[in-house]
Amino acid sequence: MIKVKTVKSLRICQGDIFKNIDFVEYIVEKKGNIEVSKIVFPYVVVLTQDCELQQDYNHRKTFKRGKEFQNKMLLSVLVAPIYNEEHVLLGEHLNELGITSSPFTESGTAKDYLENNEIPRYHYLDFPEEIPLAPSIIDFKHYFSVNVEYLRKLKKANFICKVSELYREDISQRFANYLSRIGLPNK
Amino acid sequence: MAFVGRWIMSNNEIFTPEYIKNASDTKSVGSKETSASDLQIELDKYSTSKPRRVVIRARIINDKG
Numbered sequence: 001m002i003k004v005k006t007v008k009s010l011r012i013c014q015g016d017i018f019k020n021i022d023f024v025e026y027i028v029e030k031k032g033n034i035e036v037s038k039i040v041f042p043y044v045v046v047l048t049q050d051c052e053l054q055q056d057y058n059h060r061k062t063f064k065r066g067k068e069f070q071n072k073m074l075l076s077v078l079v080a081p082i083y084n085e086e087h088v089l090l091g092e093h094l095n096e097l098g099i100t101s102s103p104f105t106e107s108g109t110a111k112d113y114l115e116n117n118e119i120p121r122y123h124y125l126d127f128p129e130e131i132p133l134a135p136s137i138i139d140f141k142h143y144f145s146v147n148v149e150y151l152r153k154l155k156k157a158n159f160i161c162k163v164s165e166l167y168r169e170d171i172s173q174r175f176a177n178y179l180s181r182i183g184l185p186n187k
Numbered sequence: 188m189a190f191v192g193r194w195i196m197s198n199n200e201i202f203t204p205e206y207i208k209n210a211s212d213t214k215s216v217g218s219k220e221t222s223a224s225d226l227q228i229e230l231d232k233y234s235t236s237k238p239r240r241v242v243i244r245a246r247i248i249n250d251k252g
Contacts, residue, residue: 034243039239039240093237
């Protein structure tokens with residue numbers, strides 16, 4: 001089980017978990033009609049390094065005062081979706097998007113691999129009782145970016161909790177390892 | 188109360204939010220017994236946790252004539 005903090009800070013932090021975050025797929029305009037397609041992710045975790053988020057927060061404050069350069073401000077924050085473990089095991093977590101995933105076997109072995117974080121793509125999270133989240137899986141393959149200001153404005157209403165430092169470093173390191181993997185040819 | 192994803196009665200009937208809404212205070216769920224309100228919370232966790240696509244269509248109106 002991971003440890004979390006429920007006290008929110010003013011800024012976005014690495015390990016923050018938010019609910020109901022939009023990912024815009026596309027925006028098209030044709031003959032005066034606008035179409036926006038977005039995916040609403042029930043839960044995401046922030047992956048951007050915490051020092052970068054801290055610097056961004058500090059520089060945004062000075063930006064408002066117009067005193068300094070803002071070269072350390074971020075354009076977006078990296079997040080990864082969190083899926084319900086039960087849905088992932090059944091391969092049904094994306095079925096409302098028309099995507100069916102291969103289910104994990106019922107033998108229990110695959111579930112054990114998943115929960116022991118032995119599959120590089122996934123990260124298992126078991127939350128304390130007071131957090132209203134079922135056992136969940138972060139899918140590193142589905143990471144996406146979110147506008148900084150958009151996320152900051154949602155912090156008050158959509159913040160769930162923050163993964164404690166040790167556990168968030170574990171997430172961060174596993175994500176970095178997953179991203180930097182090298183695919184070798186099969187033969 | 189541990190979350191098990193789906194609550195299925197011994198007769199294999201799956202609880203739905205509507206069922207819970209109309210249920211009396213306590214229901215036997217398989218080998219577990221829990222209050223209907225707790226069960227509602229668990230079901231909410233289950234039912235609201237999948238990504239969904241939303242498509243918004245709008246028409247630009249030139250109100251300056």
